[in-house]
Amino acid sequence: MKDVLIEVRDLVKTYRSGEEKLNALDGVSFSIERGEFVAIMGPSGSGKSTAMNMLGCLDSPTSGVYLLDGEDVSDLSGDELAHIRNVKLGFVFQGFNLLPKLTALDNVALPLLYMGVRPEERRQRAEQALERVDLTSRLHHRPNQMSGGQQQRVAIARALVGQAPVILADEPTGNLDTKTSYEIMGLLSSVNREGRTVVLVTHEPDIAAYASRVLRFKDGKIVEDVRQSPRQGEEG
Amino acid sequence: MYELLRTSVLSLWANKTRSLLTMLGVVIGVAAVIAMIAIGNGANRQMSEMMSGLGTNMIFIRAGAPRTGGVRQSAGSGARLTLDDIRAIERECWAVGAVAPQVSTPSQIICENQNWMTQVIGSTPGFFTIRNYAPQSGRLLDEEDERAASKVCVIGSTVAFELFGGLDPVGRSIRIRRIPFEVVGVLAPKGESGMGQDQDDLIVVPITTAQRRLVRSQIAGSIGAAFVQARDASMIDSAIAEMRALLRQRHRLSDDEDDDFILSNMTQMVESMQKSTQIMTLLLGVVASISLLVGGIGIMNIMLVSVTERTREIGIRMAVGARARDIRSQFLLEAVLLSMTGGIFGILLGALASFAVTHFLKWPTSVSGGAVALAAGFSCCVGIFFGLYPAWKASLLRPIDALRFD
Structure with a gap:
């Protein structure tokens, strides 16, 4: 019995530009089991980012079904989707997307705020999450006082703090140098080995090498689905 | 709630000059309301004192x-x-x-x-x-x-x-x-x-x-x-x-x-004087209220700018789980905070102005608790009223659009 965490069936997303209709996603179906580390690859315009937005409940599909952790989230309301994002998903973005006026600790605690966790517990859990990404010494730094790698670690801590089962990383190394990229990927690998399901969007093969499975997109469809033995990270 | 307050204060603090200038509109409006009502009340009280000093039901007879x-x-x-x-x-x-x-x-x-x-x-x-x-x-x-x-x-x-x-x-x-x-x-x-x-x-x-x-x-x-x-x-x-x-x-x-004599009804005279000072108070109050309204529009303007400027922040908050109402209350609170702080300073300034009027022009003034409560309540309402639209607009943003915004 497989433990399926993410299942999408016939997912279609259509964008309209004037008279023309563009199918960014054209009937995509796949499923991801709990504990997998999946890389989504493809050239730009292939629909991989659109797929990521769907998986992240940031956007709704035109048609199709998306089951997340057994729940159909294809047509939930905005607030219901906010709740799903809050408890089921952790985001890591290319541009880090930290709030510039908040300290690392406050940034990490943000999802807990919307979960309704009490302040003392928020602080405690945010500290633990920052400890997990080796940033204990930067608790009270603002994003602009940290390096790119450190900012991305804060973002990963933010994704971890709510105990979300799925981590969605959208080109997490796009703004980082090679060495830092490998450090971040090592961190994501170890997070994956601890039992989190990680879905990664990238167009760099050496980054995708950290995943145990690669989904390749082209023109809104999946053209390849291969399993591989993941590259082991230095961090762990 | 505390966290929400802290967030609002932080973001207002981050734009000190702008917050201050925005507040100024409300400060002046509230100060004007307080001072005008104080002057009107002072004149009115003076009339009442005159009336009681004169005695009641008085008629004055003069040889004509x-x-x-x-x-x-x-x-x-x-x-x-x-x-x-x-x-x-x-x-x-x-x-x-x-x-x-x-x-x-x-x-x-x-x-x-x-x-x-x-x-x-x-x-x-x-x-x-x-x-x-x-x-x-x-x-x-x-x-x-x-x-x-x-x-x-x-x-x-x-x-x-x-x-x-x-x-x-x-x-x-x-x-x-x-x-x-x-x-x-x-x-x-x-x-x-x-x-x-x-x-x-x-x-x-x-x-x-x-x-x-x-x-x-x-x-x-x-x-x-x-x-x-x-x-x-x-x-x-x-x-x-x-x-x-x-x-x-x-x-x-x-x-x-x-x-060949003149009979004047003193009570009536004082009453009509009192009525005219009441009308004056009302008019002054209306003028002052208009300036408060203008202050409120200033707040709305700044909040709209702020929503646009912070679209990305809104996107990030939504991505990590903020609901529409969380965003709405954050921006609403900022607007109310602006107008209420402005209101408090306005009350102080208005009281000071009334005091100055009494001191330098020798006009009697009376800062009433009612006027203070009215101004405080009114400035709060201005914040809510003019904050509602920008806050509502912010909450309508779709997370995906907000995140992509530069």
Whole structure:
């Protein structure tokens, strides 16, 4: 019995530009089991980012079904989707997307705020999450006082703090140098080995090498689905 | 909630200059409301004080301007109002409660080595009732003094202080126009009247004494004016009618002749003055409210700019789980915080301005708790009203669009 965490069936997303209709996603179906580390690859315009937005409940599909952790989230309301994002998903973005006026600790605690966790517990859990990404010494730094790698670690801590089962990383190394990229990927690998399901969007093969499975997109469809033995990270 | 407050304060603090300038609109608006209402209230209270100083249900009678061959002379010069007229009014007019005829003359008062210029009023015992004067020490004038035209007087507390300092003047002698008078009483102080007149700077002597020794008039027994008190507020009009009829009859005026006296309803006069200050207060309040409204629009403007500027922040918050209402309350709180802080500073500034007006222009002002509460409540409402639209707009953003925004 497989433990399926993410299942999408016939997912279609259509964008309209004037008279023309563009199918960014054209009937995509796949499923991801709990504990997998999946890389989504493809050239730009292939629909991989659109797929990521769907998986992240940031956007709704035109048609199709998306089951997340057994729940159909294809047509939930905005607030219901906010709740799903809050408890089921952790985001890591290319541009880090930290709030510039908040300290690392406050940034990490943000999802807990919307979960309704009490302040003392928020602080405690945010500290633990920052400890997990080796940033204990930067608790009270603002994003602009940290390096790119450190900012991305804060973002990963933010994704971890709510105990979300799925981590969605959208080109997490796009703004980082090679060495830092490998450090971040090592961190994501170890997070994956601890039992989190990680879905990664990238167009760099050496980054995708950290995943145990690669989904390749082209023109809104999946053209390849291969399993591989993941590259082991230095961090762990 | 605390976290929400902290977030709002932080983001307002991050744009200090802008927040301050935005607040300024509300500060000025609220300050204007407070100051204007304070000035209006002050004027109103002054009117009320004037009214109570005057006594209630008052009618003022003056000898009118008689015609001498078509040329009207100044009021009072004909002097056809006599003490007997007033006595007749007291006797025959049913709606009249008390009368106080008066003749008055400014006089130099001498007491040993002190002297003082004041108004000497000749009147009847009714004067004290009508004008609400009570004795502080000694006694008031009575019927006996009037009948005997005795040389006694009652002095106001200002006169007592100027002539006698701390000593008790009762039983002592003063000279009014070189004529010695015995002080039989001192009046309890009443303070300044609504017009800013010292109501304690006067001397009262029996009207008969005044007519005989102090005021020489062309017609025997004539007086300049009299205060009449109606029995109660509802009888003012009938009292005026009765007096007019009686005086016309006594002065033998035919139907086609004008009155040779003037009756004025003091209560009505004060009331209409009061009404006009109320209208002034209202108008000032409206003008001030408009400036508050403008301040509110400033807040809305800045909040809209802020929402656009912070689209990305909104996207991030939504991505990690903020619901539409979380975003809405955050921006609403910021707007309310701005307007309320502005309101508090405005109240302080308004109170300060009112104080300055009283201090430098000598206008009476009164900062009422009601006006403060009104301004505080109003500024809060302005924040909510003008914050609602930007907050609602922010909450409508789709997370995906907000995140992509640069």
